[in-house]
Amino acid sequence: MLAQFVPDGTAPSPIQYLAADGALAEGVTPSMSDDEVRAGLRLMMLTRAFDTKAMSLQRQGRFGTFSQVTGQEASIVGSASALDPRIDWVVPQYRELPALLRQGLPLSSFMLYFMGNLAGSRIPDNVNILPIQISLAAQIPQAVGLAWGLQLQQTGGVVIVYFGDGASSEGDFHEACNLAGVLKAPVVFMLSNNGWAISTPRHKQSAATSLAARAPGYGFPGVVVDGNDLLAVHAVTSEAVARARAGEGPTLIESVTYRMGPHNTADDPTRYVVASELDAWKPLDPIARVQRHLTARGLWSDDQCQVVEAELSAEIEEALVVARAAPPPSASQLFDHVYADAPATMLRQRAARLGVTA
Amino acid sequence: MTATTNHADTPAFTETMTMIEAIRDALTLEMARDERVVVLGEDVGVLGGVFRATDGLQQRFGERRVIDTPLAEGVIIGAAVGLAVSGLIPVPELQFLGFGHQAFHQIGQQVARFRFRSQGRHPMPITIRSPFGGGVRTPELHSDAFEAMYTNTPGLKVVTPADAYDAKGMLLAAIRDPDPVLFLEPLRGYRLVSGEVPTGDYMVPLGRSNVVREGDDVTLIAYSAAVQMCMKAAGVLSSEHGVSAHVLDLRSLVPLDVEGLVAAVERTGRVVIVHEAPLTSGFGAELAATIQREAFYSLQVPIERVTAPDTPYPLGGTEDFYVPQISDVVRGVLTAMER
Numbered sequence: 220m221l222a223q224f225v226p227d228g229t230a231p232s233p234i235q236y237l238a239a240d241g242a243l244a245e246g247v248t249p250s251m252s253d254d255e256v257r258a259g260l261r262l263m264m265l266t267r268a269f270d271t272k273a274m275s276l277q278r279q280g281r282f283g284t285f286s287q288v289t290g291q292e293a294s295i296v297g298s299a300s301a302l303d304p305r306i307d308w309v310v311p312q313y314r315e316l317p318a319l320l321r322q323g324l325p326l327s328s329f330m331l332y333f334m335g336n337l338a339g340s341r342i343p344d345n346v347n348i349l350p351i352q353i354s355l356a357a358q359i360p361q362a363v364g365l366a367w368g369l370q371l372q373q374t375g376g377v378v379i380v381y382f383g384d385g386a387s388s389e390g391d392f393h394e395a396c397n398l399a400g401v402l403k404a405p406v407v408f409m410l411s412n413n414g415w416a417i418s419t420p421r422h423k424q425s426a427a428t429s430l431a432a433r434a435p436g437y438g439f440p441g442v443v444v445d446g447n448d449l450l451a452v453h454a455v456t457s458e459a460v461a462r463a464r465a466g467e468g469p470t471l472i473e474s475v476t477y478r479m480g481p482h483n484t485a486d487d488p489t490r491y492v493v494a495s496e497l498d499a500w501k502p503l504d505p506i507a508r509v510q511r512h513l514t515a516r517g518l519w520s521d522d523q524c525q526v527v528e529a530e531l532s533a534e535i536e537e538a539l540v541v542a543r544a545a546p547p548p549s550a551s552q553l554f555d556h557v558y559a560d561a562p563a564t565m566l567r568q569r570a571a572r573l574g575v576t577a
Numbered sequence: 578m579t580a581t582t583n584h585a586d587t588p589a590f591t592e593t594m595t596m597i598e599a600i601r602d603a604l605t606l607e608m609a610r611d612e613r614v615v616v617l618g619e620d621v622g623v624l625g626g627v628f629r630a631t632d633g634l635q636q637r638f639g640e641r642r643v644i645d646t647p648l649a650e651g652v653i654i655g656a657a658v659g660l661a662v663s664g665l666i667p668v669p670e671l672q673f674l675g676f677g678h679q680a681f682h683q684i685g686q687q688v689a690r691f692r693f694r695s696q697g698r699h700p701m702p703i704t705i706r707s708p709f710g711g712g713v714r715t716p717e718l719h720s721d722a723f724e725a726m727y728t729n730t731p732g733l734k735v736v737t738p739a740d741a742y743d744a745k746g747m748l749l750a751a752i753r754d755p756d757p758v759l760f761l762e763p764l765r766g767y768r769l770v771s772g773e774v775p776t777g778d779y780m781v782p783l784g785r786s787n788v789v790r791e792g793d794d795v796t797l798i799a800y801s802a803a804v805q806m807c808m809k810a811a812g813v814l815s816s817e818h819g820v821s822a823h824v825l826d827l828r829s830l831v832p833l834d835v836e837g838l839v840a841a842v843e844r845t846g847r848v849v850i851v852h853e854a855p856l857t858s859g860f861g862a863e864l865a866a867t868i869q870r871e872a873f874y875s876l877q878v879p880i881e882r883v884t885a886p887d888t889p890y891p892l893g894g895t896e897d898f899y900v901p902q903i904s905d906v907v908r909g910v911l912t913a914m915e916r
């Protein structure tokens with residue numbers, strides 16, 4: 220065979236710092252301080268608690284279709300925690316609530332969006348995130364452009380863009396990687412490989428043994444990390460961010476994790492997820508792993524856990540109160556922010572809808 | 578004023594089916610009849626589609642004919658072109674028409690004009706199925722009614738069944754059509770709309786409209802989910818306003834049943850067109866232009882259009898202000914009546 224580039228058929232084993240029992244691997248030095256780990260744990264626990272709350276609100280008809288983070292908290296929190304929210308940007312898909320919160324988005328704003336209120340679409344001006352992306356992979360070229368812009372203006376900022384294994388099959392992903400490689404754009408491609416794209420399993424998404432192995436094809440490095448390991452995700456992302464900041468270009472991180480719940484509130488995973496696979500992932504829970512790690516070092520206890528859980532549920536209730544206090548959706552909102560300078564035809568439609576004269 | 582029986586020629590063996598069941602029934606029947614038919618798309622196999630339109634097909638016809646593709650609309654449609662060239666009859670699914678944008682370079686530039694570009698060598702017997710339209714509180718970017726993007730794409734047929742009988746009969750006609758058909762399914766009607774559907778093989782020809790309610794004062798023209806809304810509005814108009822509405826279900830936008838359209842207009846001389854898409858360049862504009870050209874002298878008043886405003890599809894909380902409601906249709910009719 221004349222081929223020079225052939226798949227070698229082996230998937231690299233994901234980089235791991237914490238074993239499932241919480242023990243730190245030998246010879247590694249965490250990139251997070253103990254305080255940072257505790258802050259990360261708190262954010263992961265908030266996300267988990269919010270998932271439960273959002274699910275019940277959805278069942279009561281008070282929340283729209285919602286995708287939980289459950290199982291993927293370390294992947295999102297570990298990576299987002301490697302950023303400097305003042306200058307760095309998060310470009311999300313839709314399953315990255317804690318990354319948005321860490322950048323400074325109020326939880327109430329996120330809730331408002333999922334309550335179907337357009338006021339929830341307005342991200343405060345000082346919060347460096349783009350809107351949740353529903354159209355899969357559309358955010359990835361945008362993130363490259365944003366990183367390119369930051370590079371041209373020498374802000375020192377870095378962009379991290381999140382997307383799923385499913386989204387990574389879209390042309391937008393490949394086109395974006397290609398451009399980012401050419402430009403050496405300061406962007407980190409964070410591929411959340413949670414095993415599924417709705418019902419489509421990872422192996423049907425791509426014949427590549429590793430999704431990160433696509434990176435060299437675009438001229439930059441790729442890395443596979445244990446996505447349920449807060450410390451490993453943080454270490455790997457920190458390095459990618461440092462590379463980007465230093466002008467060395469993009470990195471593709473494949474974070475190997477697992478979607479522990481349905482795709483979203485409209486999905487019934489029992490139709491396609493094999494129970495044994497789900498069971499195999501249960502002991503790998505990312506939150507329990509950090510808790511075990513901290514407990515073994517005397518930095519965490521059941522009592523503390525209860526205190527934090529109570530604080531978090533109060534925080535969620537508070538955000539809900541704020542969200543519910545927002546003015547209810549109105550017809551006039553349809554016409555706001557469509558144009559800077561609204562065409563007369565649209566203004567006439569507005570007047571007709573609102574029953575006023577234009 | 579009588580409500581016409583929708584489908585007078587309904588054969589003896591029928592079952593009550595929802596629209597989604599009727600669509601599944603058509604797919605099953607045609608895959609069994611013609612082994613060239615293949616179904617491809619996101620989550621169409623093991624899951625049976627996010628709305629279960631393809632439920633059971635993979636178990637019955639196997640993974641070679643019912644394919645869960647990687648997540649990429651462009652390659653789903655582009656590959657369908659190649660499958661068609663190879664001699665198969667692809668029935669790709671776009672999970673939501675909102676994501677047709679990701680495939681539009683293949684649909685608009687390729688599928689629609691392959692016959693023309695190859696001067697007849699490569700017909701494109703592809704039926705692209707896709708749910709569209711709003712009213713069910715989907716996440717952002719799922720619910721737009723983008724039909725006019727496609728009706729302005731010569732070479733492509735665009736059909737919009739509104740009930741279960743038509744869904745089955747038109748899907749069978751679409752798959753057997755030698756040309757590409759965009760088969761649009763109303764999200765809102767999937768489970769809400771049901772009716773008597775023949776269990777056997779039948780076709781509803783593409784390009785024939787259907788009078789779903791006879792009336793004398795005003796003609797409502799609609800397609801897809803808007804038909805049900807017009808029927809309800811017609812009920813309100815009759816009981817509360819003494820107005821007798823004639824309701825025309827277009828069923829197919831391309832080809833358009835101009836004769837049926839003209840006859841429906843001539844019946845009352847007052848026309849209200851209803852669709853979920855925005856006003857500007859919506860399909861209603863095409864209908865209005867056709868009507869003024871072909872039935873100008875029977876028009877007693879200017880044509881009314883009841884549509885979404887020229888704004889993006891909003892989040893769920895504002896959806897009911899955006900998508901035309903029964904009350905909007907009633908108001909449009911009363912405007913036409915008062916002139």
Ligand SMILES: Cc1ncc(C[n+]2csc(CCOP(=O)(O)OP(=O)(O)O)c2C)c(N)n1
Pocket residue numbers: 314353354355356382383384385386387411413415416417478482619648672676679
């Ligand atoms: C362009 C586009 N196509 C299809 C969909 C419908 N859809 C929503 S989520 C999803 C699966 C996404 O999988 P993945 O990218 O792996 O992310 P995950 O949900 O697993 O986090 C699909 C097909 C969409 N939102 N956008």
